[in-house]
Amino acid sequence: MAAAVQEREYQGVQAPPVGIYTLDPNHTTIEFVAKHMMFTKVRGRFAEFEGTIVVGETPEESSAEATMKVESLTTGVDQRDAHLRSADFFEVETYPSITFRTTKVEWVGGNQLRVTGDLTIRGVTRPVVLDAEYEGASVDPWGGFRIGFSASTEVDREDWGITWNVALETGGLLVSKKVVLEIETQAVLRQEAVPEAASQAS
Numbered sequence: 001m002a003a004a005v006q007e008r009e010y011q012g013v014q015a016p017p018v019g020i021y022t023l024d025p026n027h028t029t030i031e032f033v034a035k036h037m038m039f040t041k042v043r044g045r046f047a048e049f050e051g052t053i054v055v056g057e058t059p060e061e062s063s064a065e066a067t068m069k070v071e072s073l074t075t076g077v078d079q080r081d082a083h084l085r086s087a088d089f090f091e092v093e094t095y096p097s098i099t100f101r102t103t104k105v106e107w108v109g110g111n112q113l114r115v116t117g118d119l120t121i122r123g124v125t126r127p128v129v130l131d132a133e134y135e136g137a138s139v140d141p142w143g144g145f146r147i148g149f150s151a152s153t154e155v156d157r158e159d160w161g162i163t164w165n166v167a168l169e170t171g172g173l174l175v176s177k178k179v180v181l182e183i184e185t186q187a188v189l190r191q192e193a194v195p196e197a198a199s200q201a202s
Helices: 076-084
Strands: 008-010 011-015 019-023 028-037 040-046 049-055 063-069 095-109 112-121 124-139 145-156 173-193
Touching: 011 124, 019 095, 040 076, 049 145, 124 173
Parallel strands: none
Antiparallel strands: 008 011, 019 049, 019 173, 028 040, 028 173, 049 063, 063 095, 095 112, 112 124, 124 145, 145 173
């Protein structure tokens, strides 16, 4: 079945086939980047997550959602990871998951999309807008049909009540308020036909 699936044309550009896709955890990264001491980037990622992408006939009929397990976050430093999981930051014991769900998908032109959605962290839900790019599609060696997307945005962590910080003697703060979110994903086609209810953007 997958071999018969192929990209289609939408408004003169290549687009992924209509269908429901599952994020491949082995070929997907969900990361965050913050500044430490105002000048060094610290990068973290969520190792455990799940999500789906629904590709509709038009971008406006498409949607996506994802759930990240906060306990799985890693920056490569155990002590820092433990602090990030604590009540100073993500408070994992009370809020074990971070969720994202689209509310609007817009085609900007070419392979560029603007994705608006609700991001819920520590029980607080705020809208975010991601700049997304359709990276292409292919059949893998095992017969699965895959599509690729990348997306990014910058948020202010204090909007979600994550306010912990330390003032530096030289001025500025230990941890930046602004955090960049970056997503690189492959998703595998689950079914070609999109049920009518699933094709409606939330």
